[in-house]
Amino acid sequence: MPAGLVRAQNKNSADHLIHTVSDMTIRPLITAPLPWLTMLAGRLWGAREPHSSAAKPSRWPRSLSVTREGRWYIGILLFIGVAAINTGNNLLYLVVATLLSIIVISGILSESTLRAVKVRLEVSGRVFKGQPATIYFKIRNSKRLIPSFSFIIRELTGAAMAQDVYVLKLDPGTEITRAASATFDRRGRLKISGVKVSTRFPFGIFKKGKTELIAAEVLVYPDIFSGSSASDAHRRRANGDVYGGRKGQGTQIHSLREYTLSDDSRFIHWMSAGRATRLLMKEFEVETEKKVMIEFENYASQTPEIFESMVDAAATVAADHLGRGYSVGLKTLSFETAPRPGQAQLDSLLTRLALIEPVHGTKEPSISVIE
């Protein structure tokens, strides 16, 4: 069940302020029974709230730079142009016109390559600050007739890409997926506003680029690998490669397996029933008595780096203990989460720590682990 719907029913939730539908952005000066008339009146006379601070894309955002070969080309063009002017020789003018026409054709073809190339971003798995993460670009050519040739995707805003993504040819109306490695240098809900798509096609004289707006968000968890307690095992556990707990009679789901007739039908995993062709059975984790509470006093520090290292440490401790089968809870100045074991708890804690903000106070941030 989408979390949003649950929260909407909880009127005490501080996460959302529920407004009635009439509290719209456009407030018409006159009311009318017909909604289309209201809308028209609103468009013409209504006071508008400014749109979000997100930059509106301009009509023709293109960057253009001249390559080394292009500089030679332009130099030769100017030289012949001067010769043509000097001599009045029409055949030299014809050669100049030819060179100029190639520049025009280059502009048209490079524009047709970049035009209607849409890029979407998808991130799978957990993303940790400072660690390479695999991201997927879904690149679509929305043109109906013309393919796009030889372009690259680079410079993800908000992250460092290890290597540009190159596309040799993208047929019209098709979408391809390209994986890339990106590293995010800070935690939190990061907005990836766009990528740069550029091409030297067709002649390599100019390099034309555009910023493709992606408007995606990535939740970047704190770094749990650089702490002193990190280890390969913990990294694998944190990535979910090794399931943390043992099977038992607890309440946390440990794993799913195929349902057999001898199993209790109460434990069928109905959520997957619609997608899977067979029924799956829930297996639960063993209840553990090992509990720790991480108390993180998230006061603002003198420098942001100290606070961030504290957050990383808290995340590392949580991952470490959860990986060893502990039930781990988190208590901060802003919120408290009861100790629970398992991957779901790790996700919940990492999410909290990814989004945690420092609180102003007189003390320094600190972490303590209470068993």
Place this chain on the structure above:
Amino acid sequence: MNYSHYILATTYLMAALGLWAISLVDAIDIVFVGTLATAVALSFFYNLRVRKVLPGYIWNISAIALLAFFSVDYAVFSESLLTSAVRLLTVLYALKLFDLGRNRDYLIAYSLVFFQILAAAASTVSPVFFLILSVFVIGIIFTMILFTIKRDWAESGSGTAEPPLALGPSFFGAIIAISAASMVITLALFFIIPRVSAGFLERRGSEGIKVSGFSDKVDLGSIGPVKSDPTIVMRVGLKNVPREVIYFRGTILDRYDWHGWRKTVKDDQKVRRSTDGIFRVSQRSGKGRFIEQEVLLEPLDTEFIFAASVPVAVEGGFQTLRTDGTGTLRLPSVPFARIEYKAWSELSEVSPEGPVVPQYSDASYINNSPEAAVIKALMAGIISGKRSSIEKAAALEDFFKSDFTYSLDAPSSGRHVLEDFLLRTKAGYCEHFATAMVMLLRQEGIPARLVTGFLHGEWNNLGNYLIVRQQDSHSWVEAYIKGTGWVRFDPTPAAVGLYRKPSWIGLYVDLLRWRWNRYIVHYTSADQQRLALKLEGNAFMFAKKLKEHLSFTNLRSIPALGASLVLIAIVVIAAVMILRRRSISYRTKPPAARYYARMLMLMSKKGLKRGGAETPSEFARRVKDPLVNDITDAFNEERYGERALDAGEMEKIVSALEGLKKS
């Protein structure tokens, strides 16, 4: 074929183009071209079989040695920078073909071909140049695209040496289409680029065609050899096919001895140029049809220019124009270049020009001839019964046309060539006839003079112009008739069957050549102004006609009204289709989350549009609607959580959308 094969094939195509281009340069002879062609062919087999790249220093040393050699060539042999440079470029290119290893080597080779074509542009005006340039454009577009793709592929680190891009018929078709578009844009830019000539290092053209009969001294028989020369001297554009035979006036010669004719009457004067830039040569007499001629004169070794007799006015790119009072036109010096000018003439046999000076009555040669008495008796017989001067001249003209034959083999030198022609051979060409008639008229006391020029030409109906060749060189007579003026007489019989009529292919090729020379080689800023004015006029007329067509008066008629409505409907439908394509549902609909796109469409109708750089969460936070939040959360879950919604969740989404629609 893989990429390497295509690039190699293109390289040799470029080699052939380069050799073809330099063959258009006058100073490059066929032996040089043939030798280099052989070297290119050898390199082809070398590249196919051996494929060994020469060490770089060998090519560098060879290039320096060649540069030194051709510097000597320039200083000592050719004395022409262009010729030496062309030779150097060609030899360098042939050498480079043995050293094709890296991409850079190919680019250097193509640059050398480009400079060869540039050299051809600087020294030729042949229309073949355009064909070479067009093929070069196709080749260079093809290779530049291939090299760009190949380089980008290599830099992407994809592993394989050559990109897996199939070069099929569609690819080549696209290359041809791109090249064609490039040539169309080339021509458009060519006509638009402003014409300026600073002329600091302007190079003079070639020496010019040697023409006969247009100097102050013309030896008898000098016109004869050119009577079989089909070299084009000028092309004269006319609005309509000429109904009458046109005589293009050259010069007047007045004194004859057995060597030939001389011009002793010197009455050179500058022609007045009016404020509109037109040289007014003479007054219109109202006799004869008034015609306009667009003349493209090949580079001749004479300063005379030609117009149909009788010239009235001339307009051209020359600063001064001179005449001698007899209607001849001459420039201050030999132009040594192709020139273009307009002339207006009255097609009349009568020229009112010039005084009757004593030289035009000088019959001393024939009077002093040993056979003067016989000639006098002959003349008496011809003009017997004729009273007036014009009757006598006409009788003489008829006599020559009927009793003599046209022949290019008649002797044209010797002390008594005129007497031999009149009394014995009775065969000759225009010089003989005109000379004889002038002498006989003078002997009779009628002032006469010899006129040299060109007779008509060959009408090219494909382009509405006359092709005037060397073989059209002609001499005729002007006799002074009291009360009338200088009247033209042409005693030469028609030369039937001597010249072969060209085929329509020949006429078409000449038309292309003429158009090329007129609209490309000789395109000027005046032409640009005319073109701009014409386009402006056409646009104005079109707008005016459209306005009239769409006026209320015209729209009363049903067909006009119907056509207008159809036009409006087409415009509206096209606008709606374009706007629909730009609607949110088309732009932002990812395949997997159509419900999110639907939500955006519903919010857009309420005036809330998601910005291009706004994330779904940012949009939801801005809108502050719980239904939007729910749908956004589901969308994010599906998109980033790699989890498809189940049936129950989808039902909730549908009801949320219904809620948004109703609100």
